[in-house]
Amino acid sequence: MKVLFIGLGGIGQRHLRNLQAIAGDDLEVIAYRERNASQVITDKLAVEEGADVQSRFGLEVFHDLTQALAEKPLVAFICNPTSMHMAAARAAAEHGCHLFIEKALSDSMAGVEELIALVEAKKLVCMVGYQMRFHPCLQALEKILKSGALGRIVAVNAEVGEYMPAWHKYEDYRQLYAARKDLGGGVIVSQIHEFDYIQWLFGLPTSVYAVGGHLSSLEIDVEDVASVTMTCVHEGRHIPVHLHQDYLQRPPTRTCKVVGDQGKVVLDFMCLSLTHYDRDGEVVMHADFSGFERNQLFIDQTRHFLECIKTGSEPCVTLRGGARSLQMALAAKRSLETGEVVGLGV
Numbered sequence: 001m002k003v004l005f006i007g008l009g010g011i012g013q014r015h016l017r018n019l020q021a022i023a024g025d026d027l028e029v030i031a032y033r034e035r036n037a038s039q040v041i042t043d044k045l046a047v048e049e050g051a052d053v054q055s056r057f058g059l060e061v062f063h064d065l066t067q068a069l070a071e072k073p074l075v076a077f078i079c080n081p082t083s084m085h086m087a088a089a090r091a092a093a094e095h096g097c098h099l100f101i102e103k104a105l106s107d108s109m110a111g112v113e114e115l116i117a118l119v120e121a122k123k124l125v126c127m128v129g130y131q132m133r134f135h136p137c138l139q140a141l142e143k144i145l146k147s148g149a150l151g152r153i154v155a156v157n158a159e160v161g162e163y164m165p166a167w168h169k170y171e172d173y174r175q176l177y178a179a180r181k182d183l184g185g186g187v188i189v190s191q192i193h194e195f196d197y198i199q200w201l202f203g204l205p206t207s208v209y210a211v212g213g214h215l216s217s218l219e220i221d222v223e224d225v226a227s228v229t230m231t232c233v234h235e236g237r238h239i240p241v242h243l244h245q246d247y248l249q250r251p252p253t254r255t256c257k258v259v260g261d262q263g264k265v266v267l268d269f270m271c272l273s274l275t276h277y278d279r280d281g282e283v284v285m286h287a288d289f290s291g292f293e294r295n296q297l298f299i300d301q302t303r304h305f306l307e308c309i310k311t312g313s314e315p316c317v318t319l320r321g322g323a324r325s326l327q328m329a330l331a332a333k334r335s336l337e338t339g340e341v342v343g344l345g346v
Helices: 010-026 053-057 065-069 082-094 112-121 136-147 193-202 295-311 319-338
Strands: 002-006 028-032 060-062 075-078 098-102 126-129 153-161 205-213 225-234 237-246 253-260 263-268 273-278 283-288
Touching (some): 065 082, 075 082, 126 295, 153 193
Antiparallel strands (some): 153 253
16 A cells, blocks of 8 residues: 655654554555655654654655655545645545545635545545544543433533643744644644534534634734634534633643533543533443553544545545534634624534
């Protein structure tokens, strides 16, 4: 299997390591590179001293995308900055490549419908990289929701906050795509996983309202705090969903609370736990996933993607699914800029 990587920063190298571990000797990797940075980034997000990415991974490197695609790769992993995803993905799809596109799908809807039409016309498998779909906490929550044990869902509160300068200690945070408007950054799109699981589990919102902005002293030109209120349609009923995002919290936090008229569920992604309470406040179930390794999310995601290519089946996060979460995030950004409620026409 010949695979083309477009973008080999931290996330690209993670996908490549996992792909090599899964496919072994059956894998041939080529790479299209622009910056040509040579550092090897470990699973723990540290630079491996004295290592070179090209020799470490045995890459054949191209500096012209057309030449790389002329090698006829079966699959393209799109892992470059968000604002560059559409151009790279379209070029790869035109050459018949199955696509794995790292989240977020893009930083605007420009070109998205055209890419969807191209992928569907060529019958390509395209998956958007929302590895949180494979998180044991969210999978356990999905089962509880499907069981109906919470009764009618009446509210959802999600939060994600992490100090951005501590993300990648090997590079200047001001140069991260998440910190730069020109690369599609900003907390709303960069922390888009929450939008994805909200629409997966609770339905698309009919309206989105956001407040926040660049409120801290971080040296960035994008929003670093967003408080987003959505009205989602879940099982035919409108429910309030609130999401807080920031680039600032130390220690980091990532939680979700789902309230029903027959109980509630509290998820703590940092502690890797889920607690289900009944209508009397008694603990029905406490699940502890503290032995779970984060990289397993990415391994499971890659296995799922490869299986979809093998069988021709639809991945759990399709191109259209990735477009839905992007629409939500862009609506939040538009609301933040205008101060108005933005409707999604659901």
